[in-house]
Amino acid sequence: MPNFFHSIRLGSGLAIGLAAAFFASAGLAQSSDATGAEATAEAGAGDGAIPFALPQSGPFTPAEIDIGNNKAISDWFRSAHANAASEAFSHWDGEDEVRAACATCHSGEGFRDFHGLDGTPAGVVDGPINVGGVVDCGTCHNAGLAQVSEITLPSGVVHPVQGVEASCLTCHQGRAAGIDVEQATANMALDEPSAELGFINPHYATAAATWLGGYGAAGYQYEGHDYTGRFFHARPVASCNSCHEPHTLEVEFEACRTCHEEDSPEAIRVARQSYDGSGDTSVGIHSDIEANAEMLMDMIRAYTDEVVGAPVIYDAARYPYFFADANGDGAIDMGDGRPVPYSSWTPRSLRTAFNWKLVTADPGNYAHNPEYSLELLYDSIADLSEALGIDMEGLGLLR
Ligand code: HEC
Ligand code: HEC
Numbered sequence: 001m002p003n004f005f006h007s008i009r010l011g012s013g014l015a016i017g018l019a020a021a022f023f024a025s026a027g028l029a030q031s032s033d034a035t036g037a038e039a040t041a042e043a044g045a046g047d048g049a050i051p052f053a054l055p056q057s058g059p060f061t062p063a064e065i066d067i068g069n070n071k072a073i074s075d076w077f078r079s080a081h082a083n084a085a086s087e088a089f090s091h092w093d094g095e096d097e098v099r100a101a102c103a104t105c106h107s108g109e110g111f112r113d114f115h116g117l118d119g120t121p122a123g124v125v126d127g128p129i130n131v132g133g134v135v136d137c138g139t140c141h142n143a144g145l146a147q148v149s150e151i152t153l154p155s156g157v158v159h160p161v162q163g164v165e166a167s168c169l170t171c172h173q174g175r176a177a178g179i180d181v182e183q184a185t186a187n188m189a190l191d192e193p194s195a196e197l198g199f200i201n202p203h204y205a206t207a208a209a210t211w212l213g214g215y216g217a218a219g220y221q222y223e224g225h226d227y228t229g230r231f232f233h234a235r236p237v238a239s240c241n242s243c244h245e246p247h248t249l250e251v252e253f254e255a256c257r258t259c260h261e262e263d264s265p266e267a268i269r270v271a272r273q274s275y276d277g278s279g280d281t282s283v284g285i286h287s288d289i290e291a292n293a294e295m296l297m298d299m300i301r302a303y304t305d306e307v308v309g310a311p312v313i314y315d316a317a318r319y320p321y322f323f324a325d326a327n328g329d330g331a332i333d334m335g336d337g338r339p340v341p342y343s344s345w346t347p348r349s350l351r352t353a354f355n356w357k358l359v360t361a362d363p364g365n366y367a368h369n370p371e372y373s374l375e376l377l378y379d380s381i382a383d384l385s386e387a388l389g390i391d392m393e394g395l396g397l398l399r
């Protein structure tokens with residue numbers, strides 16, 4: 001098990017063996033889950049007091065050391081949650097600490113601080129939070145988590161949570177909601193560009209935002225339209241972990257096949273109608289969402305070209321993703337050797353781009369809430385069609 005002895009940096013800032021990382025940060029002994037019984041560690045979350053998980057006496061070789069919860073650790077270790085090198089966890093490298101506004105979701109230590117599981121007041125990151133943390137064992141296995149009974153979404157909606165779900169929903173809810181777009185564009189003329197507007201980014205891996213649908217109100221929701229609420233799916237598919245193995249994070253597809261006959265999640269379809277105007281119902285609902293998202297992006301481009309007269313270019317690899325192309329030559333404008341962020345947003349382009357980004361920021365949108373995703377895309381396409389003089393009926397889309 002050489003993997004367990006790889007070094008990762010813990011919240012304490014020390015580089016120690018991963019086995020110790022587990023013992024020091026898991027807090028499994030305090031877990032209110034059934035899992036607690038299996039744990040032997042005494043150390044509480046974050047105290048980092050046990051440098052190595054070695055037996056009391058030797059001689060021994062690493063291979064002979066019995067590490068409890070072997071499978072959970074190795075599964076987790078291979079997952080994105082443990083990937084200390086990823087942008088999501090290394091973004092603050094070289095700084096003194098992880099900014100409080102970011103720490104809740106980008107470090108187990110920050111998460112515990114935010115929820116008051118480290119003894120500090122809940123609802124705020126007191127910090128300082130060390131750089132280099134990951135989503136460690138003690139993020140989800142923490143007795144205190146049982147006392148977290150609600151979370152507040154970026155929309156302001158307060159949502160009741162139970163058990164470990166509190167963790168997934170805290171971090172995968174995104175950072176902005178339609179209401180932010182509404183406030184930023186209040187009292188502005190719909191098609192008038194304003195230099196005061198910048199792109200509002202919903203953030204990343206926004207699965208919970210999609211899942212909670214119109215009730216969670218993550219999207220820019222048009223007045224007078226109804227939106228599908230939380231996706232209840234079908235019993236027993238009731239929570240994040242009914243589809244995702246919580247350590248590998250992978251979707252356990254075999255379980256899907258008790259109800260779905262398709263060969264992959266992306267191929268699953270229950271809907272009998274086509275939403276994207278193709279009439280093809282032999283493909284997964286994933287295809288309809290993807291096609292409509294593509295159409296929406298095409299329309300955002302057409303609108304910025306033809307209506308605003310200030311073309312935009314989207315670059316998935318660079319924040320803030322939308323850049324200026326004033327001369328319309330198809331290349332991002334450069335200023336001082338740097339790409340120039342788009343600054344001709346109108347309320348209409350901003351709200352439709354926000355919805356596009358929200359839906360596409362969730363690669364599992366089709367399983368998390370296909371209907372809400374389709375509704376946001378449809379309404380945004382209709383919004384731009386109006387400005388572009390396109391006949392919505394002619395597109396053959398369904399909402
Ligand atoms: C509500 C939880 C939450 C908060 C708060 C949060 N993030 Fe994130 N962030 C995430 C999640 C979840 C991801 C993982 C997306 C992925 O890579 O799958 C992420 C990813 C990122 C990434 C990697 C993006 C990429 O392209 O891979 C960066 C950079 C980032 N966040 C910066 C920040 C900054 C800066 C802040 C504070 C100003 C912040 N985040 C606050 C949840 C959050
Ligand atoms: C993102 C949340 C999360 C993280 C991080 C996490 N776990 Fe878990 N773990 C869970 C959930 C949820 C369950 C319950 C699974 C079930 O009921 O099927 C669980 C179950 C377990 C179990 C019971 C047996 C099993 O595998 O189902 C053990 C042991 C365990 N975890 C240990 C760990 C250890 C050790 C770490 C760190 C290396 C860790 N977990 C990290 C969420 C997490």
Ligand code: HEC
Nearest residue numbers: 080081083086088104105111135167168171240244246249
């Ligand atoms: C403390 C914040 C936090 C918690 C709690 C959390 N996540 Fe994550 N999650 C993240 C971040 C950050 C990433 C991106 C990590 C990266 O890019 O390496 C991520 C990545 C993922 C991924 C993407 C995996 C991949 O291969 O890209 C899935 C799926 C996921 N989380 C599901 C869950 C589930 C289910 C839970 C609850 C059991 C959960 N997360 C709890 C922050 C969190």
Ligand code: HEC
Nearest residue numbers: 168172205207208211237239240243251265363364367368
């Ligand atoms: C009906 C099953 C189902 C449920 C319930 C579910 N997911 Fe997913 N999730 C999927 C599928 C399918 C994908 C896309 C396939 C993949 O990425 O593995 C996905 C993708 C993701 C991703 C992106 C992974 C990546 O590759 O970047 C994250 C993050 C995620 N889910 C988190 C969650 C969270 C958090 C919850 C609970 C709010 C949740 N999921 C509930 C099935 C589900």
Ligand code: HEC
Nearest residue numbers: 234235236243255256259265268269270271285366367370
């Ligand atoms: C207990 C039966 C059951 C299981 C297990 C199940 N599903 Fe479903 N699934 C359904 C039902 C019923 C619907 C239709 C729900 C609705 O539209 O309200 C559905 C809808 C869907 C949809 C949307 C299809 C569409 O056309 O809108 C996707 C995607 C999906 N499931 C993915 C999954 C994945 C991935 C898994 C496994 C991780 C899974 N399901 C497990 C019963 C199940």
